[in-house]
Amino acid sequence: MSSLGRTAAAAWAIARKDALAELRGKHAATSTLFFAALVLLLFGFALGPDSRKLADAAPGLLWLAIVFAGLLTVARLHAVETDDDALEQLALYPVDRRAIYAGKVISGLVAMLVLGMVLLGVVTILYGMNLGPALPALLLTLLLGTLGFAAVGTFYAGVTVRMGAREVMLPLLVLPIVAPLLLAAVKATGAALGGDPSGELGAWLQLLVGFDIVMLVAGAGTYGFLLEDV
Amino acid sequence: MACTHAFVPLEPSMPQTTIYRSPRSLGLQDSPPPAVETAELARLFGRSAALAGVSLRVEPASVIALVGPNGAGKTTLLRILATAIRPSFGSAKVDGLDVTRHADLVRTRIAYLSHATGLYDDLTARENLRFSAQLLGLATADAVQGIEAALAEVLMTDAADLRVRGFSAGMRKRIALARILLAAPSLVLLDEPHAALDADGMALVDRMLDAWRGVGVTVILASHAVERIAHLVDGTVHLDGGLVAEVTGRGVASLPPAIRDSTPAIAGAAR
Numbered sequence: 001m002s003s004l005g006r007t008a009a010a011a012w013a014i015a016r017k018d019a020l021a022e023l024r025g026k027h028a029a030t031s032t033l034f035f036a037a038l039v040l041l042l043f044g045f046a047l048g049p050d051s052r053k054l055a056d057a058a059p060g061l062l063w064l065a066i067v068f069a070g071l072l073t074v075a076r077l078h079a080v081e082t083d084d085d086a087l088e089q090l091a092l093y094p095v096d097r098r099a100i101y102a103g104k105v106i107s108g109l110v111a112m113l114v115l116g117m118v119l120l121g122v123v124t125i126l127y128g129m130n131l132g133p134a135l136p137a138l139l140l141t142l143l144l145g146t147l148g149f150a151a152v153g154t155f156y157a158g159v160t161v162r163m164g165a166r167e168v169m170l171p172l173l174v175l176p177i178v179a180p181l182l183l184a185a186v187k188a189t190g191a192a193l194g195g196d197p198s199g200e201l202g203a204w205l206q207l208l209v210g211f212d213i214v215m216l217v218a219g220a221g222t223y224g225f226l227l228e229d230v
Numbered sequence: 231m232a233c234t235h236a237f238v239p240l241e242p243s244m245p246q247t248t249i250y251r252s253p254r255s256l257g258l259q260d261s262p263p264p265a266v267e268t269a270e271l272a273r274l275f276g277r278s279a280a281l282a283g284v285s286l287r288v289e290p291a292s293v294i295a296l297v298g299p300n301g302a303g304k305t306t307l308l309r310i311l312a313t314a315i316r317p318s319f320g321s322a323k324v325d326g327l328d329v330t331r332h333a334d335l336v337r338t339r340i341a342y343l344s345h346a347t348g349l350y351d352d353l354t355a356r357e358n359l360r361f362s363a364q365l366l367g368l369a370t371a372d373a374v375q376g377i378e379a380a381l382a383e384v385l386m387t388d389a390a391d392l393r394v395r396g397f398s399a400g401m402r403k404r405i406a407l408a409r410i411l412l413a414a415p416s417l418v419l420l421d422e423p424h425a426a427l428d429a430d431g432m433a434l435v436d437r438m439l440d441a442w443r444g445v446g447v448t449v450i451l452a453s454h455a456v457e458r459i460a461h462l463v464d465g466t467v468h469l470d471g472g473l474v475a476e477v478t479g480r481g482v483a484s485l486p487p488a489i490r491d492s493t494p495a496i497a498g499a500a501r
Binding site: 017 | 334353
């Protein structure tokens with residue numbers, strides 16, 4: 001098997017292992033989803049029954065819920081490596097360190113995509129929105145947004161995984177970095193939901209693609225250093 | 231979920247030689263390099279020196295014990311050789327490969343059992359081993375065959391499909407030992423391999439040491455069970471205060487100090 005093939009196989013094995021652990025520890029994923037849905041519900045109560053106001057706020061609230069859920073998800077995917085010092089064992093396998101990063105990004109992406117799609121459904125129901133024609137653009141925005149968040153979140157989850165105050169440090173480190181991503185994701189979601197009258201959707205999606213590429217390259221290139229001297 | 235499986239040790243079998251494989255040759259030199267060679271190896275943690283200048287040469291196919299009191303530097307030496315931590319000073323080579331500069335290559339030749347087993351609680355024993363096999367790059371057929379053979383060797387076939395979360399410390403260690411068998415390394419590093427094991431488990435470790443020696447695998451183990459391992463090892467390195475206090479037996483030699491006294495940071499930390 002080629003070097004690239006081995007790296008891809010190792011990344012897939014790590015992602016599969018994380019998915020299996022997530023499915024078996026489903027109480028954690030369920031509580032994350034419940035928490036995110038509760039955020040949407042409470043904001044819905046706060047904004048009242050005005051459908052116009054709800055539609056205006058929906059993109060921001062959707063991404064707020066995804067960010068909260070995403071932070072918990074990437075932290076949990078790394079926390080599983082601290083039990084019985086699995087992270088040290090993982091670092092000692094003869095695999096490219098980029099495979100470990102890629103595996104963690106894939107598992108984070110899949111978990112956040114599932115959460116995001118459920119939350120999109122929750123927004124539709126709670127805020128009485130019709131996604132119909134906007135759905136393809138919304139799903140693309142969701143994919144690009146969660147990919148970028150997984151790229152950044154995985155790196156910083158690796159930074160904080162051995163810290164005592166990692167629950168505090170992770171959002172402090174991640175949120176400033178993902179600010180451009182959140183801006184683009186919220187704007188793209190709003191444009192998609194509103195039918196993109198001013199034709200800005202493409203530009204925001206391009207920003208998301210650029211952010212994702214930069215963060216994936218930077219994360220893959222530097223994540224390995226986090227595994228040194230573990 | 232608590233494990234309700236009653237673990238019944240099977241009759242210990244003879245080592246299954248098919249899972250104890252001879253190390254791959256590097257094919258670079260006419261005569262093989264030492265399995266391990268360290269030169270004035272030192273590791274500082276803050277101002278404290280866990281290792282303060284260890285120079286050793288371990289011959290291939292030797293079983294070497296590291297003994298000494300707590301804090302002597304046994305685990306630190308093993309972790310440097312395993313590429314888990316880097317030396318602060320000096321150098322260490324495995325099969326002629328520097329553990330810092332060629333860590334990736336060294337990792338293809340070593341297997342390390344630390345105090346922790348590094349297993350995933352929500353995966354079964356078999357799934358944990360399958361994950362290891364995938365990261366070790368084993369072909370599917372080899373992995374399936376190897377996992378079954380390794381499980382049988384550590385007498386854990388009956389518990390293979392139970393989640394590790396419910397395992398005792400001894401059962402976890404058996405699975406970690408099975409993982410080493412999958413890796414087929416040229417150097418096995420074991421930190422207190424007999425700890426947490428029952429009598430059958432300890433006998434299993436003894437048989438594994440014997441089998442590895444039989445196929446030419448080098449083993450370095452840290453142990454406090456000096457009497458138990460005395461007949462199993464070729465040589466013994468006594469560490470104390472991060473330094474080699476004494477070397478006995480064969481297969482290992484202590485090299486004379488070269489730079490320790492002229493390296494103030496190490497000398498000061500050692501004091």
